[in-house]
Amino acid sequence: MEVFLCPACRLVLWDPVTVSCGHSFCRRCLGEALPAKCRLCGEKLALLGSRTVAGNVLLCNLLEKCLPKETKLARLKIDVGDLLRERDYRGALKTLQKGVDLAPDDVTLRLCRSEVYVALQRYPEALEDLEVLCRQEPGECEGFFRKGKMLLEMGKQSEALQQFQHCLTLNSSFCAAQYEAERILTNDASPLPGTVVELKSDLSQNLKGSNSGKEQALLVSLEEKPLQDVRKKREFCLGEIGSEYNQAALSMPEWLRKKSNLDVSVEKEGDLEEGTSADARGQKSTQDYQPDFESLLSTSDLECSLCIRMFFEPVTTPCGHTFCKECVERCLDHRPNCPLCKQSLREYLRAGKYNTTVLLEELMKAVFPSQLAERKLIHQTEMAELSNLTKSIPIFVCTMSFPGIECPLHVFEPRYRLMMRRCQETGTKMFGMCMYENGKSFADYGCMLEIQKIVFLPDGRSLVDTIGKRRFRVLRRGHRDGYNTADIEYLEDEKVEGEQLSELQYLHDYTYQLAQRFYEHGDTTFRQLLMHHGSLPEKEEDIQASPDGPVWCWWLISVLPLDLTRKLTLFSDVSLKSRLTQLKHILNVILESRDYNS
Incomplete structure (x- = not known):
């Protein structure tokens, strides 16, 4: 049962609400306004678009299914008691109505609801509850007495007199009913219908013609003593309108207490005093029931x-x-x-x-x-499958990207938003980027990108900073949840040694010098392009250290004014010598053209 206890009041959850931090409380424990911080974890709370806190639908259903009626009633009655102590009669009425729906025959709920109706000056509804009580207990006079008092509040003295007469028929020594009847009989200023005049006469004769000297003495006493003293002598205490529910329950006669489904609602006065722990009250309402959740x-x-x-x-x-x-x-x-x-x-x-x-x-x-x-x-199996960086890797079909080169992305399509989240959740933070190619869903070659940073926008879009890692060749195409996937193999440049390595180093250094001239003497359009691609990377000491070759080569390919088909050819070449030779030729043509035009 501990799982269903509110962490604030330690009672069974009542109208549970789950706040933004993930903890669940009784609605009343949260108060009318959402607290600034969670009482349990201290996290800042927010409504996030809702005007008021909404009940957790699933938890309400689980509580309804798991808790027996007795436990629900116990929790409800405790809640009513708290509301009445706070004089929140409208809240108490709402809770009592749930209780009456749950247990229509519970007389304590009916009695309490009638009191709340009176506090709200809704006398007809209060009278309806008392009439139900009288039908349920036709042989008990207390319900009829309350009904008579209610009719007096409504100004219906003749009908009230009938109820007091019925009380005395059931119990001729019911002093409170005798007193109220005598008040009506001795109030000649109040006009009564003819039929009631006869009733008044009959009732007066019954009272005055009683053979009991004790009753006569009582009538004299009632006539002489003020109302406050008479109330102290009553066997049945009505309680003040709007009094605490548990205190009112104490004043109920034994026959009403026995009719109540639970004695938990009738606590001793001492239990309601300051210092009583909510834990103790919560334990009272749940200790007798430990649900078998599995069944x-x-x-x-x-x-x-x-x-x-x-x-x-x-x-x-x-x-x-x-x-x-x-x-x-x-x-x-x-x-x-x-x-x-x-x-x-x-x-x-x-x-x-x-x-x-x-x-x-x-x-x-x-x-x-x-x-x-x-x-x-x-x-975990799904995550492991998504974490595989050679089988069914996610493919972002957009443009060309290159190893070691930054590639900022604006992600707005639902399928790619899902892809980015999965890359984050798996921990790889990797996905493939391929350009679109006619006749195919995407090109045969691409580059793995690693997520460096994601900025989520309020509408779900995101700005993603990535950097190129490894080139790959597509072996097999597929789909997952709307986006493309591929089985791939990674590309790696051919390694050379000895004299070939010396020749490759010379070609590399010469081509880099051409790249520097190209970078330093570009026109205005080229300078604007560099704002997005950054500066020319520095030379690397070991030109064969990376399986994809020097980064500056990929930076150069990304900024050169070549069509994508030509760039893809350079991208797929696994010979560094071949790539450098082609780049040298392209740079010479561009630089000669600049010199000619100048």
Whole structure:
């Protein structure tokens, strides 16, 4: 049962609300306004688009299924007592109405609701509850007495007199009813209908013609003593309108207490005094019931409505609905609305922080540990598959990218938003970039990109800073969840030694000198291009250290005014000598053209 206790009041959760940090509390424990920080973890709280806190729909359903009526009533009655102590009669009425719906025959709830109706000056509704009570207990006079008092409040003296007469018929020594009847009989200023005049006469004769000297003495006493003294002599205490529920319950006669489903609601006066711990009251309401969750719940009760599998990292939206974290993220990629109620979740999306609903995680661990372990294993298997950097790697089809060169991206399509998240979740932070090629979904060659930084925008888009890592060749194409995938093999430049390495080094140094001239003497258009590509990288000591060759070569290819087909040819070449030779030729042509034009 501990799992269903509110961490604030330590009572069974009542109208549970899950706040933005993932902890769940009773709605009343949160108060009318959402607290600035969570009482449990201290994290800053926010409504994230909702005007008021919404109840957690799933938790409400689980509580309804797992808790017996007795436990629900016990929690409800404690809540009513707290509301009445705060004189929140409207809140108490709302809670009592739930209780009466749950247990229509519970006389303590009916009596308390009638008192609350009176406090709100809703006398007809209060009278209805008392009439139900009189029908349930036709042989007990207390209900009829309350009904008579209510009729007096409504100004219906004749009908009230009938109720007091009925009380005396049931119990001729009921002093409170005798007193009220005598007040009406001796109030000649109040006009009564003819039929009631006869009733008045009959009742007066009954009272005055009593053979009991004790009753006569009582009548004299009632006539002489003020109302305050008479109330002290009553066997049945009405209680002041709007009095505390538990205190009112104490004043109820034994026959009413026995009718109550739970004695928990009738606490001793001392229990309500300052110093009584909420833990003690919470324990009272739950100690007699330890639910067998395994028999009450099935895994279907803890299934995500989107993936139809047991929750994995369940999160609760501001509208109160619960989904797997990954499922709700994928939904928000397409539309910023709750998949169930369609409420806007723009603020939730803008926050970009989806905290796990702690109570559900604890419940699944406690009740379905093996199923949860299996669900986690499935997720881990999926992550392992997504982490493979040669099989079914995600492919971003956009433009050419190069090893060692930065490639900033603006991600807005839902499929690529999903791709970026998965790259982050797996920990690889890697995906492939290929340019589009006619007749194919993407080109046969591409470059692996590593995510350096992601900035999420309020509408779900993101700015992603990446850098090129390794070249690859596509072996097989595929699809996953809307985006392209590929099986790949990585490219690696051919290594040379000895005299060939010396010749390669000379060619490298000469071509780099040409690249420096090209970089230093570019026109205005070229200078604008350099704002996006940066400066010419420095030479590297070991030109064969990287499997893709020197980075400056790829920087040069990225800025040269060549068509993409020519660039792709250079990109796929695994001979550094061949690439440098082609670059030397291209640079000579460009530099000669500049010299000629100048």
